[in-house]
Amino acid sequence: MRSVRIFSTIALVIGVLGSAWAGPPTDTLREYTDAVQKVLDDPALKTEDRRHERRAAVRKLAAEAFDVQETARRALGPHWQQRTPAEREEFVQLFADLLERSYISKVELYGGEKIQYLGDTIEGEQARVQTKLVTKGGSDIPIEYRMHRKGDRWLVYDVIIEGVSLIANYRTQFNKIIQTASYQELVKKMKAKQEETLQ
Numbered sequence: 001m002r003s004v005r006i007f008s009t010i011a012l013v014i015g016v017l018g019s020a021w022a023g024p025p026t027d028t029l030r031e032y033t034d035a036v037q038k039v040l041d042d043p044a045l046k047t048e049d050r051r052h053e054r055r056a057a058v059r060k061l062a063a064e065a066f067d068v069q070e071t072a073r074r075a076l077g078p079h080w081q082q083r084t085p086a087e088r089e090e091f092v093q094l095f096a097d098l099l100e101r102s103y104i105s106k107v108e109l110y111g112g113e114k115i116q117y118l119g120d121t122i123e124g125e126q127a128r129v130q131t132k133l134v135t136k137g138g139s140d141i142p143i144e145y146r147m148h149r150k151g152d153r154w155l156v157y158d159v160i161i162e163g164v165s166l167i168a169n170y171r172t173q174f175n176k177i178i179q180t181a182s183y184q185e186l187v188k189k190m191k192a193k194q195e196e197t198l199q
Contacts (some may be wrong), residue, residue, distance in 0.1 A: 020140070025127035025147045026120045028154040032065050033115060059100060067094045067155040075170040079178055086181075092143065094190040095170075101197055115143075125149040 036058060039045060045054040059149040073080045073088075080110045083091065118130040126148050133141040146158035159166045 025129050025154045026117050029129050029145055031074060035061055047135060055109045065156055068092060070157040071167060074167045076174055077171045079183060098190060099193050127154060
């Protein structure tokens, strides 16, 4: 159940309001959370017949708050430099879909856990926001959000849960497939998973 709560938390915290701000990263992250909570708490969107509408709302919010291209680039690691512009574009799209399946779809399992903000550390255009998830059972799960400033906005590009990085986790999986097979095999597997979901 802990993994479900963690997935839900990631989905919860990558929402964003319609406008963009350049305030401290913690404030921005809090705004993201409030935006997604508003969707989750909307009685009109909780019915099963509006499930797709609810997911679409969360998906739209997440797309504005999470720098998927940066996350994809870091997750692919050194293999990113070897890709053509067209391959990079394709990979980012496949990776965005992977993130959605792995995390955004779990947002419906959110069970009212609370997030406490412990502060942030800013170094130039980079920031780390320290938080902890307080479960209904009273246990604490430390979560760190890595953000960077892009224009006038702070965007999330990595989430570290109990010391485990989202990017590092994917990088290990991707690298193993590329090393034992090929980059083309990785893309093939990602497309196959995408088609399974659509079906």
